Every structure is written in structure tokens, then in C-alpha cells.
Amino acid sequence: MLIVTKKFIFSVGEVWFDENPKELRNVDVVHYRQLIHPIKGGQSDEFYTRVIDLTKSHDELWGSISSNDKYKIRRAEQKDEVIYEYWEQTDSDILNEFCEFYDLFASQKGLTKINRIQLKNRVDAGVIDISRVKLKDGESLVWHVYYRTKNRVRLLHSASLKKNNDTSYQSILGRANRYHHWQDIVRFKNLGISTYDFGGWYRGSTDQEKLGINQFKEKFGGEVVKNFNCVYGITLKGKLYLRLLKIYMSLSQLSLLRRPHFVAHAETQQKVEMPVSDELNFSRQDAHRE
Numbered sequence: 584m585l586i587v588t589k590k591f592i593f594s595v596g597e598v599w600f601d602e603n604p605k606e607l608r609n610v611d612v613v614h615y616r617q618l619i620h621p622i623k624g625g626q627s628d629e630f631y632t633r634v635i636d637l638t639k640s641h642d643e644l645w646g647s648i649s650s651n652d653k654y655k656i657r658r659a660e661q662k663d664e665v666i667y668e669y670w671e672q673t674d675s676d677i678l679n680e681f682c683e684f685y686d687l688f689a690s691q692k693g694l695t696k697i698n699r700i701q702l703k704n705r706v707d708a709g710v711i712d713i714s715r716v717k718l719k720d721g722e723s724l725v726w727h728v729y730y731r732t733k734n735r736v737r738l739l740h741s742a743s744l745k746k747n748n749d750t751s752y753q754s755i756l757g758r759a760n761r762y763h764h765w766q767d768i769v770r771f772k773n774l775g776i777s778t779y780d781f782g783g784w785y786r787g788s789t790d791q792e793k794l795g796i797n798q799f800k801e802k803f804g805g806e807v808v809k810n811f812n813c814v815y816g817i818t819l820k821g822k823l824y825l826r827l828l829k830i831y832m833s834l835s836q837l838s839l840l841r842r843p844h845f846v847a848h849a850e851t852q853q854k855v856e857m858p859v860s861d862e863l864n865f866s867r868q869d870a871h872r873e
Contacts, residue, residue, distance in 0.1 A: 585597070586708045593824050594611045595612055597614050601619055602732070610817055611824060612817060612818075614812070614813075615813040617630060617780075621811040626828070631783070632780055634779060634780050648765070648803060652802050659716075659761065664718075665716050665724060665759050665762060668714065669712070669713065669767075670712070671712055681697075681713060685740060688743065702728070705730065712736065714729075724756055724760075726743075727740070727763060733775075736767075738780065761802070781800045781805070
């Protein structure tokens with residue numbers, strides 16, 4: 584699947600997971616997301632993620648989860664009575680509802696708002712799958728947005744709103760997110776999809792929040808794999824795009840060097856570890872919460 588977006592004077596294509604579009608007409612440059620091997624002649628960066636093999640049996644997948652987390656998943660369904668919903672085809676109402684929720688989450692976390700144009704382009708291409716877990720009264724707890732192909736789903740966005748003064752709500756939220764992932768995993772397996780991709784893996788050792796996110800992902804089993812994000816210029820304008828991209832990255836690094844060390848380090852880690860999407864929104868405390 585080739586998704587094309589206009590950026591200034593450039594026609595920018597997007598291709599995921601070693602898919603091979605039949606033609607690349609009217610495209611200046613292509614962003615290849617999560618390839619097995621880098622592309623010669625392009626600009627490539629390593630990208631690590633955690634994946635689950637959905638060809639395993641239901642019992643094997645369930646068996647990969649700890650007894651404590653199984654309890655939390657069952658409790659979310661039976662006692663918290665949360666409701667799981669999903670949309671394999673997304674309409675504008677659901678898309679807008681998610682975007683509004685995500686922007687509130689981004690404000691709470693100090694992140695940038697959702698790129699609605701990019702997300703809408705992916706929706707129009709038919710590759711977006713959205714799911715949500717909510718309370719009985721209709722209040723949304725967690726949203727997940729996936730890039731879905733025939734054989735692989737990749738988590739693009741996960742959003743939830745915290746109420747720091749409400750420990751009961753935070754506990755429900757932690758259980759709801761575990762339940763949400765499990766329901767997604769089972770649904771995608773039943774659709775015949777072979778790989779569930781968590782959308783990133785932090786390889787550092789200093790960021791405690793990201794280490795907590797890693798720990799949360801580990802609870803569902805799977806393995807860490809290395810992919811490559813590549814940018815390849817096709818036309819002369821595409822070559823110019825690559826050159827401008829390198830200049831931009833160099834200036835960004837120079838700007839970081841002029842900032843206090845702790846600020847520069849944090850921003851560099853975000854660019855290196857999460858070049859495509861946001862991560863799950865759970866701290867180390869959330870990973871352990873009952």
C-alpha cells in the first residue's frame with residue numbers, strides 16, 4: 584500500500600513492512616517504515632520494536648501472561664465491567680472523537696497534538712483500525728489506533744487520561760489497558776493476522792518512564808526485533824528532499840547541543856527511539872498498579 588501526502592512542493596509516499604507497491608508514479612520521495620533490511624542509496628535508521636507471534640494458539644498466548652496480569656484482565660471484564668469496542672472501518676465521527684481525546688491526552692503529557700491530516704490519509708487508504716475501552720456510563724478509558732495490513736498490525740497511538748488524585752480510577756485504568764491489549768490481540772488473531780507489533784522498544788537504560796513501558800509490553804510475551812526506517816529519493820525533487828532533511832536534522836542536533844544537557848538528552852532520545860509514533864502512556868508505577 585502506497586499512501587501519498589503533499590508536503591510543500593514534494594509528493595511524499597509512505598510504505599510499511601516490506602510491502603512492494605506495483606508502481607511509484609507521481610512520488611518524489613518514499614518513507615519506508617519498519618523494513619527488515621535497509622535500502623541501498625537511501626537514508627536508513629534502526630528501529631526496534633516488540634512483536635507477538637499471533638500464529639500461536641490462544642492458550643499459548645494466554646500462557647505468556649503472568650498470573651497477576653491475567654487476574655487484572657479478568658477483573659477488568661468481570662468486576663470493572665469495562666466495554667470493548669472496535670472499528671475496522673473508521674468513519675469521521677469516530678475519527679474526530681479519538682482525535683479530540685488524544686489532544687487532551689497530549690496536553691496532559693506535554694506532547695504535540697495528533698497529526699489529523701496524516702491520520703485521515705491513512706484512514707482513507709483503509710489501513711487504520713481503532714479500538715476503545717470505556718466504562719458502563721460511556722466514559723472513554725483507553726483508545727488504540729493501529730496500522731493494519733493482511734499479516735501485521737502495528738500500534739500507532741495509545742491514549743488515556745489520568746486522574747492523579749483518584750487512585751481507584753487509576754487502578755481501573757491500569758486494568759483496562761491490559762484488558763484492551765488482550766482483546767486486541769485475540770481479535771487480530773481471529774482475523775488471521777500473524778504479527779502484533781507494539782510500535783517501539785526503548786533500548787536505553789536511563790529513562791524510567793520508557794523502561795516502565797518496556798516492562799508493560801513484556802507482560803504479553805513476544806520478542807524484540809530490529810527493523811529499519813528508510814527514506815529514499817526517487818526524483819530530483821526527492822533528492823532535494825533528502826538533502827533538506829539531513830540539513831534539518833543537523834540543525835536540530837546543533838540546537839540540542841546549545842541547550843542544557845538534560846533537555847537535549849530527553850529530546851534526542853525521543854527522536855531516536857520513537858521516530859514514527861507515540862508510545863504507550865504508562866509509567867513504571869502504572870505497570871505495577873493493581
